[in-house]
Amino acid sequence: MVEVLHPGLWSSIQDQGRIGFRNIGVPLSGTMDREASTAANRLLGNKDTAAIIECTFMGPTLRFQKDAWVAVKGAPFPVYRNQQEIPDSRPIELRKGDTFRLGTTAVGRYAYIAVQGGFDTERVMGSRSQHAGITQHSHLQKGTLLAIGSDYRSSGTTPYTFQKSSNVVSLPVKKGPEYDQLSTNQRQQLERERFIIQPQSNRMAFVLEAEKPISVPEIITGPVQPGTVQITPSGRCMLLMRDCQTTGGYGRIFQLPKKAIITAAQLSVHSQIKWEL
Amino acid sequence: MKRVEIKKWGAHGLLLQWPAKISLGIHREVMQTVDFVNSQFPEAVRELVPTYHELAIYCNPEINLDSFRKKLVEEVMTLPKAEKSGSSLRLFTLPVCYAETHGPDMKGVAAALNISVSQLIAHHTAPSYWVYGLGFLPGFPYLGGLPDVLSLPRKETPSAIVAPGSVGIGGQQTGIYPSESPGGWHIIGNCPIPLFNAVSTPPALLQAGDRVRFNAVSSEEWQEITTAIEENTFHFETLFHHG
Numbered sequence: 001m002v003e004v005l006h007p008g009l010w011s012s013i014q015d016q017g018r019i020g021f022r023n024i025g026v027p028l029s030g031t032m033d034r035e036a037s038t039a040a041n042r043l044l045g046n047k048d049t050a051a052i053i054e055c056t057f058m059g060p061t062l063r064f065q066k067d068a069w070v071a072v073k074g075a076p077f078p079v080y081r082n083q084q085e086i087p088d089s090r091p092i093e094l095r096k097g098d099t100f101r102l103g104t105t106a107v108g109r110y111a112y113i114a115v116q117g118g119f120d121t122e123r124v125m126g127s128r129s130q131h132a133g134i135t136q137h138s139h140l141q142k143g144t145l146l147a148i149g150s151d152y153r154s155s156g157t158t159p160y161t162f163q164k165s166s167n168v169v170s171l172p173v174k175k176g177p178e179y180d181q182l183s184t185n186q187r188q189q190l191e192r193e194r195f196i197i198q199p200q201s202n203r204m205a206f207v208l209e210a211e212k213p214i215s216v217p218e219i220i221t222g223p224v225q226p227g228t229v230q231i232t233p234s235g236r237c238m239l240l241m242r243d244c245q246t247t248g249g250y251g252r253i254f255q256l257p258k259k260a261i262i263t264a265a266q267l268s269v270h271s272q273i274k275w276e277l
Numbered sequence: 278m279k280r281v282e283i284k285k286w287g288a289h290g291l292l293l294q295w296p297a298k299i300s301l302g303i304h305r306e307v308m309q310t311v312d313f314v315n316s317q318f319p320e321a322v323r324e325l326v327p328t329y330h331e332l333a334i335y336c337n338p339e340i341n342l343d344s345f346r347k348k349l350v351e352e353v354m355t356l357p358k359a360e361k362s363g364s365s366l367r368l369f370t371l372p373v374c375y376a377e378t379h380g381p382d383m384k385g386v387a388a389a390l391n392i393s394v395s396q397l398i399a400h401h402t403a404p405s406y407w408v409y410g411l412g413f414l415p416g417f418p419y420l421g422g423l424p425d426v427l428s429l430p431r432k433e434t435p436s437a438i439v440a441p442g443s444v445g446i447g448g449q450q451t452g453i454y455p456s457e458s459p460g461g462w463h464i465i466g467n468c469p470i471p472l473f474n475a476v477s478t479p480p481a482l483l484q485a486g487d488r489v490r491f492n493a494v495s496s497e498e499w500q501e502i503t504t505a506i507e508e509n510t511f512h513f514e515t516l517f518h519h520g
Contacts, residue, residue, distance in 0.1 A: 225287050225290060247413060248412075
């Protein structure tokens, strides 16, 4: 077992998500930076489906009640074994009784702690991804005990390097269902403006604000998915993420390709985004 | 079905769009397409999300999206319009307690609509509502068919917490909150039947295409049903019939 001594800011168990239930309003969930989580799992010979801890800004403190191998990938969080900072480029061997902690990252947003065999936590509707109203808790709690599973399969390793983003990040986008309803003025403004990531951004959506917001009327509720960019009537921009609702009533102006969603996921508060159509 | 457009949307998604209207006729075509795609292309499709006039098809990542889209364009456009949607013809009768303890906004709503509380209950329990889709929260049904006399704008400031089971009205819609959540609708009652339970099979009580009627119950009956559900002695099959 692995004991959660301190949960960190918002740490949760995630896997590849809950597939097959969006028709009944159940979010997809799963890791926000799929490249980093996959690289961490593969470094240990885990299956890509193995459950992993996703850390947000400040990681958890864990005590291992048995020997284990772990790997860390994602944003550059400092890693500590028994209070001592250690390198994280290779698998890390932990002994029974060791504490393991991820500190606070100065850049990026998410890092992943994989354990060899994966975390064997409750599986609800085909997934271990934690979500309010579906799993018992929405994220890790102090005192939680996490079992270690046996999800091995040597699938080789995947090279991974965290890409530090520049101050202004250009994200490629495609036209969303309501893009054609924008006026020429609005389109030009969307291309010119820089959108700033707000602190209330989370796994559901990144909230973005621009200096000169444009406003888009509400629509008859329709499907939305991770990577959908909505604009509210008050001019707020919502970039939907893995835990997003399955339907929404705000105009869907853009859709991000897969890779751009991952790039966006690692952008910290106050990062600036430019849309590139 | 000549009035549908099919676009690629996201890495593995297609979005089918009918004219942007809330209409039973359009929604029947949406649901007919759900049945068609489910029966013809079970391998290609992972999830189908129907809403009022749209249908999202999230495909298996291994298929070629362009050729699947092309195939759908040919087959869905030429699909003859069915008289009635085939698979789901369930009519649910859900108990709702409209007492003030369960419907904190009831008095205010009746006053705003200039009708009595008993008239409001009579209007709200009269129609059978159509489930246009599920979304917003797991198991949350978008219900259409609210009588015009009950239409009023949503709350200006949404309530921070709405209790599970709360029955609300807002705009032209009515619905039930399956779980605790913030909400902008006026709460006029409470339904003791859980609409979503992650560990049940199936997890959601309702599905798109179902019809729902409300049946007014007293606080005592509400409590009896709640107790029966807690004790696992409630018979869920008594809630609906086919046809």
